Amino acid sequence: MNDTMNLSPLETCVKLPLCFKELEEVTDKAKDWLLMHGACMRCREHLDKDEVRFAPFVLLPSAFPRKEFEKARKVQTILNELTHQVAHDHNFITETLKSTVEVDDFTARLFGIYETVHAEGFKQSISLGLLRSDYLLHNLHETNIMQVEMNTIASSFAGIATTITHYHRYILKELECEDKLKNIPENHALSGLCEGLIEAWKLYNNKRAVILFIIEDTTINICDQRFHEFLIREKNSSIKVIRKSLGQVASEAHLNQNQDLIVGNSTVAVVYFRSGYEPAQYPTEHEWSARLMIERSSAIKCPSIQYHLAGTKKVQQALAVKGTIEKYFKDRSIVEKIRTVFTGLYSLDFDENGEGEKAVTMALKEPGRFVLKPQREGGGNNIYGEDVFTQLKAMRDSKERTAWILMDRIHPPLQENYLIRPGNTDELKTQNLVSELGIYGVILGDSNEVKINKQVGHVLRTKPASSDEGGIVAGAGALDSPYLV
Numbered sequence: 360m361n362d363t364m365n366l367s368p369l370e371t372c373v374k375l376p377l378c379f380k381e382l383e384e385v386t387d388k389a390k391d392w393l394l395m396h397g398a399c400m401r402c403r404e405h406l407d408k409d410e411v412r413f414a415p416f417v418l419l420p421s422a423f424p425r426k427e428f429e430k431a432r433k434v435q436t437i438l439n440e441l442t443h444q445v446a447h448d449h450n451f452i453t454e455t456l457k458s459t460v461e462v463d464d465f466t467a468r469l470f471g472i473y474e475t476v477h478a479e480g481f482k483q484s485i486s487l488g489l490l491r492s493d494y495l496l497h498n499l500h501e502t503n504i505m506q507v508e509m510n511t512i513a514s515s516f517a518g519i520a521t522t523i524t525h526y527h528r529y530i531l532k533e534l535e536c537e538d539k540l541k542n543i544p545e546n547h548a549l550s551g552l553c554e555g556l557i558e559a560w561k562l563y564n565n566k567r568a569v570i571l572f573i574i575e576d577t578t579i580n581i582c583d584q585r586f587h588e589f590l591i592r593e594k595n596s597s598i599k600v601i602r603k604s605l606g607q608v609a610s611e612a613h614l615n616q617n618q619d620l621i622v623g624n625s626t627v628a629v630v631y632f633r634s635g636y637e638p639a640q641y642p643t644e645h646e647w648s649a650r651l652m653i654e655r656s657s658a659i660k661c662p663s664i665q666y667h668l669a670g671t672k673k674v675q676q677a678l679a680v681k682g683t684i685e686k687y688f689k690d691r692s693i694v695e696k697i698r699t700v701f702t703g704l705y706s707l708d709f710d711e712n713g714e715g716e717k718a719v720t721m722a723l724k725e726p727g728r729f730v731l732k733p734q735r736e737g738g739g740n741n742i743y744g745e746d747v748f749t750q751l752k753a754m755r756d757s758k759e760r761t762a763w764i765l766m767d768r769i770h771p772p773l774q775e776n777y778l779i780r781p782g783n784t785d786e787l788k789t790q791n792l793v794s795e796l797g798i799y800g801v802i803l804g805d806s807n808e809v810k811i812n813k814q815v816g817h818v819l820r821t822k823p824a825s826s827d828e829g830g831i832v833a834g835a836g837a838l839d840s841p842y843l844v
């Protein structure tokens with residue numbers, strides 16, 4: 360249980376609770392709608408390749424302030440560019456991650472690959488970023504979006520999120536609220552990300568080359584990934600997508616004399632990582648050798664190793680240090696736009712100015728005000744509440760603390776809704792939920808030129824207010840759409 364001090368609740372789009380009979384009827388329809396439109400996932404507990412279940416979802420779209428939604432959309436291309444510039448700033452990446460790589464093996468391995476390909480000279484100068492910047496609303500004086508993080512690798516759910524937007528339009532019609540449809544914004548996330556992959560494929564300029572998705576040994580989020588694959592084929596009938604795990608790449612792929620990545624008889628134009636962001640996805644040296652081979656290749660990577668590192672929590676914290684964004688943007692109004700979505704982020708380094716020590720003291724005094732974050736992705740890794748105290752106290756004098764960053768805890772407003780999961784036979788009741796908005800961005804280019812920089816769509820992920828984290832694949836979260844108010 361967390362200690363959120365959620366302030367003013369947001370008003371729901373439909374008066375709740377629904378009467379029992381209507382709720383029962385509409386829930387049944389909703390589940391079938393999701394099943395029939397592929398808003399589904401494999402089930403971790405009964406893993407069977409031939410079976411999917413509907414993804415956890417909320418029955419009604421959740422209210423979200425229009426002004427803040429627009430703000431998040433508008434700032435996306437600026438954040439895309441910031442990520443792109445950081446990824447190409449060798450000194451900044453090296454300096455920022457210096458203390459972290461001394462203690463965090465996973466980041467150190469990634470950084471090692473980066474140093475290797477940087478020293479050799481990048482065979483492919485172009486990177487593709489399919490990014491997702493995530494926000495929670497925070498009640499300061501009024502409700503504001505605050506960035507939770509920027510994802511540069513495996514930014515998922517664009518496929519299912521697009522479908523959920525259609526679902527929420529359907530359900531509002533079903534509840535005879537057609538007048539409310541105008542408050543559900545259009546969502547072209549899937550199409551936008553696929554166009555990014557297709558544009559990268561075109562730049563590679565080999566009509567016979569394929570797009571390689573790097574996948575886990577078992578893919579829970581299969582429909583989301585397949586939506587991308589199928590839409591790519593629909594938009595451009597020449598493009599074949601192949602799927603391989605890092606282990607399979609290690610044994611089946613090689614680099615030819617030109618450092619082209621060859622899998623079977625195919626040259627790979629674009630590598631799209633939907634795996635490779637957490638240590639468990641590199642169980643042996645084979646997976647690491649595959650990652651290095653890919654980074655050395657002429658394929659366009661999504662993300663390239665430098666983009667991957669630009670998405671670490673440590674880089675996010677360093678960007679919040681005064682003077683950093685100013686290095687990348689001379690225009691003060693742009694700097695201001697970025698700053699308004701940043702919340703307090705603090706280094707835990709043993710630095711000369713004692714900033715790290717100050718942050719530790721501050722968090723030990725009021726641990727509930729902060730979240731402690733390691734350099735990990737995929738949810739379930741952060742520390743909250745009293746555990747912040749325990750963990751920080753235990754590592755106060757140890758170098759280990761520099762593998763973490765400290766962040767102000769954001770307190771999103773509560774909202775009632777019905778959260779529906781497959782297999783849950785309990786009577787449906789409204790719950791207090793909180794929502795996290797993700798905005799997708801596409802950026803394509805190299806250090807000299809940005810060829811594409813766009814905001815392409817969104818996802819809303821909603822979780823019980825009582826749970827600290829809301830990963831959908833990991834557990835507590837559910838798919839949602841914003842209902843703009």
Ligand code: ADP
Nearest residue numbers: 508730735736737738766767768769827828829
């Ligand atoms: P990951 O890369 O693992 O997704 P996140 O930074 O997104 O890491 O953290 C995971 C989840 O933890 C978020 O989706 C959010 O629910 C919660 N969380 C993260 N940072 C904060 C914060 N500063 N305040 C409140 N909740 C947070």
Ligand code: MG
Nearest residue numbers: 508510736737
């Ligand atoms: Mg992340």
Ligand code: MG
Nearest residue numbers: 493507508738
């Ligand atoms: Mg996250």
